[in-house]
Amino acid sequence: MRIVDTTVWIDAERLRSPAVDRLSGLVREGAAAVSTVTVYELTCGPSTPASRLDYYAELFATSVQVLPLGVEEVEAAARLARLVGRSLGAPDALIAGTALANGMPLVTCDGGFRGLPGLTVELVPRTPVVHEPVAPCAAPAVPATPGARLRALRAAAGLRAHEAAQAAGMAPSNWARLESGRHAPALATLARAARALRVPISALLG
Secondary structure (H helix, E strand, C coil): CEEECHHHHHHHHCCCHHHHHHHHHHHHHCCEEEEHHHHHHHHHCCCCCHHHHHHHHHHHHHCCEEECCCHHHHHHHHHHHHHHHHHCCHHHHHHHHHHHHHCCCEEECCHHHCCCCCCCEEECCCCCCCCCCCCCCCCCCCCCCHHHHHHHHHHHCCCCHHHHHHHHCCCHHHHHHHHHCCCCCCHHHHHHHHHHHCCCCHHHHC
């Protein structure tokens, strides 16, 4: 089990490949946990659209362990704050304190957590992974955009667009917009589409 910092969730929302891959892997394995501070930051932040609240509520209720902020967590955070000083803000201190009190590594995109006493940090890179070029004819060409990949995977599954939309629980017009690539889809929307096609979300992200 690992505590996933807010930065990883935000990078995954922005479809940055390393964060998407790491987060989806942890959730799939049932190995993702979050601090109540991260729950607050994701659901009550000023930049969180209302449409995301139901998604996070369902995810945290079913697939991700939410760790309470108790006395041990607060004491661990206070010890860190005293040791490090002002360079560690209160939310980060509480997230790190939660990881320490529960004996879990912290998965984060924020290098500022490295070097905190006693804390095991798994740093997720903020830049997209560079893949090695594929030799010509070694494999079929992979469509360049999530919409094109979605269309190709739907066709490979033998589904019509309206059937895939129904399986994903969305309107056919919304599915058509996904395939057209006219809008940048949210991670939650891509996750629903991937579930409908029974493929990992990474298959849509390339």
